[in-house]
Amino acid sequence: MIVRSTWLHLRIPFSFFLLPIYLFALSVAEDFSTIDALLIFFILHFSLYPASNGYNSFFDKDEGSIGGLEHPPPVQLELYRVSLLLDVVAIILGLIVSVEFAIMLFIYGMVSKAYSHPSIRLKKYAIGSWLVAGFFQGFFTFLMVYVGVNETSLLFSQPPEMWLGATLASLMLWGSYPMTQIYQHDEDAKRGDFTLSYRLGVLGTFHFTAIFFGLATLGFWLYYRIYFGELLAGLYLTSLLPVLGYFSYWYIRAREDRSRADFRHTMRLNFLSSLCLNLFFGLMVIWDWI
Numbered sequence: 410m411i412v413r414s415t416w417l418h419l420r421i422p423f424s425f426f427l428l429p430i431y432l433f434a435l436s437v438a439e440d441f442s443t444i445d446a447l448l449i450f451f452i453l454h455f456s457l458y459p460a461s462n463g464y465n466s467f468f469d470k471d472e473g474s475i476g477g478l479e480h481p482p483p484v485q486l487e488l489y490r491v492s493l494l495l496d497v498v499a500i501i502l503g504l505i506v507s508v509e510f511a512i513m514l515f516i517y518g519m520v521s522k523a524y525s526h527p528s529i530r531l532k533k534y535a536i537g538s539w540l541v542a543g544f545f546q547g548f549f550t551f552l553m554v555y556v557g558v559n560e561t562s563l564l565f566s567q568p569p570e571m572w573l574g575a576t577l578a579s580l581m582l583w584g585s586y587p588m589t590q591i592y593q594h595d596e597d598a599k600r601g602d603f604t605l606s607y608r609l610g611v612l613g614t615f616h617f618t619a620i621f622f623g624l625a626t627l628g629f630w631l632y633y634r635i636y637f638g639e640l641l642a643g644l645y646l647t648s649l650l651p652v653l654g655y656f657s658y659w660y661i662r663a664r665e666d667r668s669r670a671d672f673r674h675t676m677r678l679n680f681l682s683s684l685c686l687n688l689f690f691g692l693m694v695i696w697d698w699i
Contacts, residue, residue: 411487411491412485412487413482414482414483414484414485414488415463415485415487415488415491417478417481417482418462418463418466418467418478418481418482418484418488419459419460419462419463419488419491419492419495420459420462420463420466420475420476420477420478421454421455421458421459422477423458423462423476423477423478424453424454424455424458424459425680425683425687426476426477426679426680426683427453427454427458427546427550428454428683428687429581429683429686429687429690430546430547430550430551430554430578430582431449431450431453431454431550431554432686432687432690432691432693432694433551433574433578433686433690433693434550434551434552434553434554434555434558434574434575434578435554435558435690435694436690436693436694436696436697437555437570437571437574437636437693438554438555438558438559438697439559439568440559441558441559442558442560445506445557445558445560446558448502448505448506449506449510449553449554449557449558451502452499452502452503452506452514453499453550453553453554456495456496456498456499456502457495457496457499457514457517457518459492459495460492460493460494460495460496460499460518460521461492461517461518461521462476462477463488463489463491463492463495464489464492464493464521464522464525465521465524465525466481466484466488467484467488467489467492467525468525468526468527468530469525469600470483470484471596472596473593473595473596474592474593474672475593476589476676476679477676479672479673479676496518499514499518500514500515500518506557506560507556507557507560507562509556509562509563510553510556510557513549513552513553513556514553516549517545517549517550517553520541520545521545524538524541524542530602532597532602532604533600533601533602533603535603535604535605535607535608536605538604538605539583539586539587539604539605540583542582542586543579543580543582543583543586544579546579546582547575547578547579547580547581547582547583548575548576548578548579549575550578551574551575551578551579552571552575555567555571555574555575570632570636573632574632576628577625577628577629577632580621580624580625580628581622581625581629583621583625584617584618584620584621584622584623584624584625585618585622585679585682586605587604587605587606587609587614587617587618588606588614588615588618588675588678588679589606589675589679590604590605590606590607590614591606591611591614591670591675592670592671592672592674592675593606594606594607594611605617611663611667611670612663612664612667614670615656615660615663618656619656619660626646626649629645630642630645630646633645637693641693641696644689644692645689648685648686648688648689649682649685649686651681651685652678652681652682652685655677655678655681656678659674659678662674
């Protein structure tokens with residue numbers, strides 16, 4: 410019987426924040442298998458991501474708020490074992506999709522461990538951790554989903570919209586990733602993890618995210634305008650208006666009082682941006698079906 414603290418640290422609901430990458434890749438897939446799409450969804454969001462979350466929590470042993478968990482309970486050895494088991498389950502299920510997909514799952518899992526494990530701990534390197542997290546949660550995951558649902562291989566020629574889409578996925582995450590660290594400066598610094606957000610400071614993190622996310626938004630607008638037409642390009646911009654509104658409101662409040670750069674505001678922004686993107690990319694998936 411898995412104890413409550415282990416379930417909490419797996420942070421399965423937190424996978425909602427990474428769902429846009431899956432839906433984006435699915436929405437541009439040419440002719441995907443519905444069965445493979447559902448299986449890949451389960452593997453990523455109920456096995457691979459929770460395994461990564463749990464492994465990270467076990468070695469961080471946070472006492473303050475972490476992504477998706479405001480009051481994390483003390484970790485137990487069971488969390489470490491369950492995290493490894495979920496990684497194995499992900500790879501075994503991945504073999505049903507393809508050997509290449511399973512290998513990519515293995516690579517993702519190993520990188521996530523290098524991110525947290527004290528012998529390597531990529532997390533303590535501000536630029537390195539930012540680049541690695543954005544690349545693997547964005548570009549690499551997009552490719553995993555795309556080749557998985559299309560039952561194709563990266564060894565064969567792929568359309569340019571796939572590579573451009575994968576690049577945009579990472580650009581979007583490189584913009585948003587520092588915002589997920591903005592309330593953890595003190596907690597991270599205690600462990601010697603001087604993250605990019607810590608280096609930038611509270612207002613610097615807002616400015617950095619505004620610039621990078623702005624570039625990503627411009628890139629997505631051009632992407633949809635070129636490959637899908639002006640209507641969907643405009644719809645994409647419209648879907649992000651609530652995010653822009655909340656980000657601006659939070660920025661003004663944080664300028665007045667730095668303590669407002671806290672867990673709850675961060676989670677609200679994450680939820681709102683994920684909700685808007687999931688709705689848009691989900692609509693794109695439905696658009697392809699009809």
